[in-house]
Amino acid sequence: MAAPLTDSERRRQISVRGLAGLGDVAEVRRSFNRHLHFTLVKDRNVATPRDYFFALAHTVRDHLVGRWIRTQQHYYERDPKRIYYLSLEFYMGRTLQNTMVNLGLQNACDEAIYQLGLDLEELEEIEEDAGLGNGGLGRLAACFLDSMATLGLAAYGYGIRYEFGIFNQKIVNGWQVEEADDWLRYGNPWEKARPEYMLPVHFYGRVEHTPEGVRWLDTQVVLAMPYDTPVPGYRNNTVNTMRLWSAKAPNDFKLHDFNVGGYIEAVLDRNLAENISRVLYPNDNSQREREAETQAEGEAGSMHWEPDVGLDPRSPGSRPGPKFFEGKELRLKQEYFVVAATLQDIIRRFKSSKFGCRDPVRTCFETFPDKVAIQLNDTHPALAIPELMRILVDVEKVDWDKAWEITKKTCAYTNHTVLPEALERWPVSMFENLLPRHLEIIYAINQRHLDHVAALFPGDVDRLRRMSVIEEGDCKRINMAHLCVIGSHVVNGVARIHSEIVKQSVFKDFYELEPEKFQNKTNGITPRRWLLLCNPGLADTIVEKIGEGFLTDLSQLKKLLPLVDDEALIRDVAKVKQENKLKFSAFLEKEYKVKINPSSMFDVHVKRIHEYKRQLLNCLHIITLYNRIKKDPAKAFVPRTIMIGGKAAPGYHMAKMIIKLVTSIGNVVNHDPVVGDRLKVIFLENYRVSLAEKVIPAADLSQQISTAGTEASGTGNMKFMLNGALTIGTMDGANVEMAEEAGTENLFIFGMRVEDVEALDQKGYNAREYYERLPELRQALDQISSGFFSPKDPHCFRDVVNMLLNHDRFKVFADYEAYVACQAQVDQLYRNPREWTKKVIRNIACSGKFSSDRTITEYARDIWGVEPSDLQIPPPNLPRD
Numbered sequence: 001m002a003a004p005l006t007d008s009e010r011r012r013q014i015s016v017r018g019l020a021g022l023g024d025v026a027e028v029r030r031s032f033n034r035h036l037h038f039t040l041v042k043d044r045n046v047a048t049p050r051d052y053f054f055a056l057a058h059t060v061r062d063h064l065v066g067r068w069i070r071t072q073q074h075y076y077e078r079d080p081k082r083i084y085y086l087s088l089e090f091y092m093g094r095t096l097q098n099t100m101v102n103l104g105l106q107n108a109c110d111e112a113i114y115q116l117g118l119d120l121e122e123l124e125e126i127e128e129d130a131g132l133g134n135g136g137l138g139r140l141a142a143c144f145l146d147s148m149a150t151l152g153l154a155a156y157g158y159g160i161r162y163e164f165g166i167f168n169q170k171i172v173n174g175w176q177v178e179e180a181d182d183w184l185r186y187g188n189p190w191e192k193a194r195p196e197y198m199l200p201v202h203f204y205g206r207v208e209h210t211p212e213g214v215r216w217l218d219t220q221v222v223l224a225m226p227y228d229t230p231v232p233g234y235r236n237n238t239v240n241t242m243r244l245w246s247a248k249a250p251n252d253f254k255l256h257d258f259n260v261g262g263y264i265e266a267v268l269d270r271n272l273a274e275n276i277s278r279v280l281y282p283n284d285n286s287q288r289e290r291e292a293e294t295q296a297e298g299e300a301g302s303m304h305w306e307p308d309v310g311l312d313p314r315s316p317g318s319r320p321g322p323k324f325f326e327g328k329e330l331r332l333k334q335e336y337f338v339v340a341a342t343l344q345d346i347i348r349r350f351k352s353s354k355f356g357c358r359d360p361v362r363t364c365f366e367t368f369p370d371k372v373a374i375q376l377n378d379t380h381p382a383l384a385i386p387e388l389m390r391i392l393v394d395v396e397k398v399d400w401d402k403a404w405e406i407t408k409k410t411c412a413y414t415n416h417t418v419l420p421e422a423l424e425r426w427p428v429s430m431f432e433n434l435l436p437r438h439l440e441i442i443y444a445i446n447q448r449h450l451d452h453v454a455a456l457f458p459g460d461v462d463r464l465r466r467m468s469v470i471e472e473g474d475c476k477r478i479n480m481a482h483l484c485v486i487g488s489h490v491v492n493g494v495a496r497i498h499s500e501i502v503k504q505s506v507f508k509d510f511y512e513l514e515p516e517k518f519q520n521k522t523n524g525i526t527p528r529r530w531l532l533l534c535n536p537g538l539a540d541t542i543v544e545k546i547g548e549g550f551l552t553d554l555s556q557l558k559k560l561l562p563l564v565d566d567e568a569l570i571r572d573v574a575k576v577k578q579e580n581k582l583k584f585s586a587f588l589e590k591e592y593k594v595k596i597n598p599s600s601m602f603d604v605h606v607k608r609i610h611e612y613k614r615q616l617l618n619c620l621h622i623i624t625l626y627n628r629i630k631k632d633p634a635k636a637f638v639p640r641t642i643m644i645g646g647k648a649a650p651g652y653h654m655a656k657m658i659i660k661l662v663t664s665i666g667n668v669v670n671h672d673p674v675v676g677d678r679l680k681v682i683f684l685e686n687y688r689v690s691l692a693e694k695v696i697p698a699a700d701l702s703q704q705i706s707t708a709g710t711e712a713s714g715t716g717n718m719k720f721m722l723n724g725a726l727t728i729g730t731m732d733g734a735n736v737e738m739a740e741e742a743g744t745e746n747l748f749i750f751g752m753r754v755e756d757v758e759a760l761d762q763k764g765y766n767a768r769e770y771y772e773r774l775p776e777l778r779q780a781l782d783q784i785s786s787g788f789f790s791p792k793d794p795h796c797f798r799d800v801v802n803m804l805l806n807h808d809r810f811k812v813f814a815d816y817e818a819y820v821a822c823q824a825q826v827d828q829l830y831r832n833p834r835e836w837t838k839k840v841i842r843n844i845a846c847s848g849k850f851s852s853d854r855t856i857t858e859y860a861r862d863i864w865g866v867e868p869s870d871l872q873i874p875p876p877n878l879p880r881d
Contacts, residue, residue, distance in 0.1 A: 024108035025115070031059040032112060050186060052118055053096075053126040056109065057189035060099050061230075066876025067103075068230045068239040074873050075154045081370060081866050083148065083155040084346055086384060087141040087377035088338065089280070090159050090242060091133025091166075093529075093689025095190045095229075097124050101533050102146075102232040128183045129688050131165030132244075134284035134647075135608045136715055137416050139689065140494075140852075141377055143715070146526040147852040149233035149240040150552060152869035153860060158342040160334060161191075161227045161244035164279040169647050169686040174663035178282075178650050191227045191244075198248070199224045201340040203333065207437045214394045216437045222273045223248040224341035234528050234552060237873040245341045247276035275330060276337050283649045284608045285422045329430055336435060339383045343391060346372055365398055369409035373864040376488070378416045379424045379480040385411055385487035386441040394437070404445075412863045413484035413491050414521070416712050418501050419612065428476040442478060446470055449486050453513065467509045485510045485517075490863045492519045495713035495734040497754065521859055522737055523713040524852035527554050530719045534693035537576040538724060542844075545569060554851035561845045564838050573844075574837045577700070577724055584698035588682065594670065597677040600639035601830050604695055604725070605703035606687050609648040609655040612710040616804065617812050618644060618703060619661055621823055623780040625679055626669050637678050638827040643695065645684025657800050659683065664789040664796070692716075697723045700836075701826060704729035705819065707810040709754040711735075718850035724840045726829075728822060730815070734850065742846035746839050750822035751815035760814060767805050770813035777816050781805075 036047060036055040047055075075082070100106040113120045133139060141157065148155035167178040205219035224245040231240040249270035255263070350371055351362050374384055385407060392403035417423070431439040446469040457463050469486065471477045485491050485507055493499030499520030503511040511518055532539045532551060542550065545563060550556040563569050578598070585596040605618050622642055629637055644662050648655030666681035684691060702720030704711075704727055711733035721727060721738055728748040729735040739747050752760065771778050785801045787794025804812055829836050848854075860866045 024105070025111045028059055028105070028108050028112035029115065031062055032056060032116065035059055049122065050126055053123045054187075054189055056113065056123055057096055057127075060096060060103070060105060060109065061189060063103050063105060064099065064230045064232060064239055067232070067237045067873070068241075070237070070873055070876060071239045072241070078154075079371075080154045081864065082346075082349065082372060083153055083860075083864055083866065084342065084372065084374045085141065085144060085148070085155060085157045085377065086339065086342060086374060086381035087138070087157065087159050088335065088380040089133035089138030089377075090130075090141045090145070090157055090244070091135070091138030091689060092130040092142045092229075092242075093693070094124065094127045094129055096127050097533055098146075098529055099190075099232055101528055102150075102234045104235050128186070129165075129690050130183060130188075131181055131688055132159065132162050132280060134166055134280070134282060136713070137284075137378055140523055140715060143524065143526040143529070143852040144856055145231045145240065145242055146233075146528060147524070147856040149231045149238050150236065150526075150528075151853060151856055151860070152233065152236060152238050152871055153240075153856070153866060155240050157231070157240075157242035158338065158345075159242070159244050160277050160280075160338050161246040162277060162280045163246075166280055166647065166688070167282055167650070171659070171663060171683060171685050174660050174667070176648055176656050176659045180279075191229050194226045194228055194243075197226050197345065199226075199341050199344045200250075201337050203336070203434055205436065207440060213397065214437065214440075216390075216394070220273075221250050221253075222276060222337065223250055224337060226341075226345070236870070237875050243342075243345070245277065245338055247274050247278075247337060249273035276333050281331050281334075282647070283651075285417050285419055285610060285612070329434060332426055332430060332434060335380055336383050336387070336438075339381050339387050342381075343384060343387050346374070347391065365392060365396060365402075365406055368406050372410055373866070374411045375859070375863070376411060376413045376484055378414060379484055382413075382424070382480040382484045382487075383435075383438065385483055386438045386445070389441050389445070390437055393441075400444075404448075407487060408489050411484075411488045413488040415481065415484075415491060415493055415498075415502055415506070418498065418506050418712065419710065424480040425471060425477040426480065428470065428478060431478060442469060442483065445483070445486060456513070463509060467513075481507075482510075489517065490519055491517055492521045492863070493712065494521065494523045495737060496520050496522060497709075497731075497736045498712040498733060501709060501754070519862060521855055521863075522734060522849070523715050523718070524850050524855035525715050525718045525722070526852050527551055527722065529693070530696070531722055535576075535580065535697040535723050537579055538573070538697065538844075541569070541572045541576055544572075550848070552853065553848075554853065555848035557845050557848045559845075560841060564841050564845070569841065570834060570837045573724060573841055574833060577698075577837075577840070580697040581700075584694055587694060591685075592682060594680065594682060595677070596641055596680065597639050600641045600677065600680070601700045601826075602698055603640050603642045603701040603703070604699040604720070605643070605705075606645040606684060606692065606695060607714075607716055609646045609658050610652075611654055611658075611803075611808075612706055612810050614705050614707065614810055614812055614815075615644055615646075615658050615662065616800070617705055617815060617819055618642070619658075619665060620777065620780050620812070620816055621820055622665055622669065622679075622681055623783060624776050624820055625823075626665075626672075626675065627776065627779055627783075629675050629678055630672075633674050638830050639678045641680045641682065643682045643684050645687035645691070645695070647687065654799070654803060657797065661784065661789070661797055661800060668789050692719070696720055696725070699723070699725040700830070701725060702727045702729075704733070704735050705751075705815075706730060706732050707815075708732045708752050708757050710810065718847065721843050721850065722847045724844055726826070726836070726839055726843060728819075728826060737849065738847075741849050742843050746842045746846075748822050748826055750818040752811070752818075757811065760811060765808070765811050765814065767808055767811075767813045770816060771805065774813075774817060776820070777813060 032055050035058040036051060100109050110120045113123065145157045163184060165181045165183050168181050170177045170179055200221045201224050202216065202219035202221055205217055208215045208217055225248050226243050226245055229242045231242050253273055254266045254269045350368060376382060376384060388407045389403055392398040392406060393400055428439065450464050450468060453464055453467055469479055469482045471479055493502040503518050528551065546556060546559040581598045581602055585598040588594060588596050605615060607613055609615055648659055662683050666683060669675055669679055669681045684695065696719050699720055702717060702725040704714055704717045708730050709732065714733040717727060717729065717734055717738060726748065727735065727738060730751045731749060731753050739749055771781060781801060781804065783789060784797045790796035857868050860868055
């Protein structure tokens with residue numbers, strides 16, 4: 001089989017990335033050499049590969065800066081309504097290639113670097129991922145920033161500049177081990193510190209009510225230092241800003257608390273303030289408050305940590321100690337820190353609308369919602385609601401009712417999960433200490449809200465209890481989702497099925513009160529990163545057939561539908577997939593020292609490890625396939641390479657056990673000579689954006705197998721669909737809409753629907769029933785239980801077995817039979833490459849709905865009240881109008 005084309009070889013072919021003009025190439029070379037010699041290497045004689053990367057990054061950044069300045073000038077002149085996307089996570093990945101693609105520089109850079117005797121792909125690999133997010137929620141925010149710039153919206157992303165992003169995952173003896181992600185170790189060429197916009201954020205202190213108004217006094221101040229990163233739109237010269245805040249202690253921090261002898265100690269204590277932006281919390285839809293996790297899973301009986309549980313002592317899978325429950329206050333500090341700094345910035349910009357001007361132009365807040373839209377990405381930035389109220393009422397002296405009207409019209413809330421344990425609930429006692437004024441404001445908001453509900457539903461005490469922002473109990477808590485719903489003018493879910501569950505279940509009472517407030521905005525992905533950047537071969541193939549328009553209007557992929565039987569297209573799409581598989585096989589061989597059969601089906605299941613995402617269902621299928629091969633080795637089996645990847649939250653015991661199980665199954669399967677290359681199981685270590693960009697274009701089968709009604713949307717499912725993988729999945733999240741777009745017959749849909757899950761809950765789920773009835777399931781579970789996959793530690797997986805049999809909230813066994821049968825259909829189709837590829841083309845052709853451009857257009861029109869613009873800002877080398 002021919003070796004895959006490298007990106008450098010592909011550069012010589014016609015490419016949608018644009019042919020490089022000689023002038024561009026010469027200019028890139030000049031700029032590269034200048035940066036290399038004067039900015040970086042200076043006195044050293046020898047440049048390192050990292051020096052080359054930084055020289056190229058600075059060269060590309062030079063092309064951004066003029067456009068960035070011009071874009072901001074353009075916004076100040078037009079004074080449009082500005083969109084502020086508030087998120088505690090922005091999972092950006094790498095920036096170099098994305099910037100080259102969006103500016104149309106990739107070919108010029110590739111040619112220039114080639115002429116200099118270097119390899120562009122090798123330089124791209126040097127860049128650290130900006131892993132400032134856990135998974136879907138943070139990556140969605142990154143796609144949205146790309147789309148907002150591409151659609152010409154005056155938009156800003158606001159978050160935290162974590163010193164350490166999502167941990168790096170190492171697999172040691174099959175166990176996940178976390179390492180700190182020191183992503184800023186070599187510096188970040190894309191950010192610009194803006195100390196002139198540093199702002200104070202207050203904590204602790206006391207509240208004083210005076211005739212002149214309310215004052216928050218004796219607070220501890222932390223400074224928020226902004227770092228700006230440019231966000232380029234696709235080929236439209238618009239460059240928006242992502243502003244991330246870093247915590248800095250003020251120079252007098254704690255110094256007044258000490259006598260002269262305590263000076264050193266006081267200076268060292270600055271770390272306490274600066275810890276706020278030190279590290280990203282690594283929980284993704286797993287319990288955000290660990291008491292709740294232990295309680296919820298303990299009630300279900302799933303936590304049986306005992307001293308002799310048989311875990312590797314180095315594994316954090318053993319029971320977390322008491323220290324684990326510390327640090328919650330730090331998370332609440334992070335949430336207030338980003339909100340307080342951002343709102344000061346928003347109000348400063350609202351008041352002074354001239355470019356470079358700091359003097360207030362506006363003093364009346366009547367027009368605030370006409371000029372400002374704040375989107376809350378989940379409940380993490382919920383404190384924007386009481387903080388905006390505090391500024392309006394206490395600082396700007398707006399009366400309460402007017403301030404509340406302004407706040408509601410300005411804020412909108414996106415809900416990302418229906419799992420009750422993932423909804424944030426903060427102890428009142430913590431608020432009382434950390435944010436005493438905000439607690440008063442939340443109580444006042446809640447009182448008015450409950451008065452309104454009581455007037456509409458007199459005597460319905462139970463409804464008041466359910467709808468209160470304050471949850472009574474042993475520990476009084478603030479329900480942040482309720483605060484978001486009450487304080488926003490729109491609440492949206494992220495897929496149609498999810499938005500229905502939000503209305504009928506999670507916020508049922510609120511929906512009955514204000515049905516017009518609830519909307520759906522199905523998630524999307526940016527086709528620039530998730531097709532053009534990561535799969536240039538497929539992008540080129542599509543361009544040859546239908547032109548380039550789909551890159552900014554993904555619905556144009558529908559033009560491929562009449563070509564489903566086109567033999568040339570079928571051949572080209574299959575060829576691109578095979579090249580991607582060969583390339584990824586070479587990567588796996590290099591990284592994992594494992595020989596892959598590139599003509600095997602690449603069966604991929606990558607996402608955070610969580611019980612609801614049901615990696616365990618996949619494990620049971622792998623064992624079933626293994627047992628079938630062992631039982632009848634002479635039979636012809638469709639060869640599969642099954643890849644599972646994802647990180648487990650460090651305190652999530654069951655998720656860590658799932659990783660250990662996958663690696664243990666792999667150890668047995670991969671070393672069994674009877675199996676050979678018919679079945680391989682690989683755990684993809686340290687799954688992250690840059691690894692996703694490699695594996696997704698190579699995948700044949702995409703696993704999206706959550707229990708119906710648990711996955712809000714998913715976006716990985718969309719990336720696989722766009723890149724020519726077929727989906728095996730449940731009717732959950734956006735899978736439902738994918739099946740609707742492409743036709744159910746073009747996906748492999750199996751298992752219970754939401755109503756079946758509810759019916760099973762009513763009846764009572766009995767896992768043993770399935771275990772007794774299904775011999776292959778019983779055999780697989782018995783093997784896990786007996787230590788077949790863990791011979792050195794036969795009891796290793798007893799927690800997993802116990803959970804599956806006795807308290808599985810996500811009903812793995814109930815879908816096992818349908819899943820295995822559906823996988824047999826997958827095998828059958830894979831045996832017919834032509835029919836398989838025709839289904840692939842249909843899926844690609846029908847994936848247009850799942851562009852984040854479409855999603856953001858809907859947010860803009862239905863929530864923010866702005867219109868996308870296709871206006872091209874003139875590039876820096878041309879005069880402005």
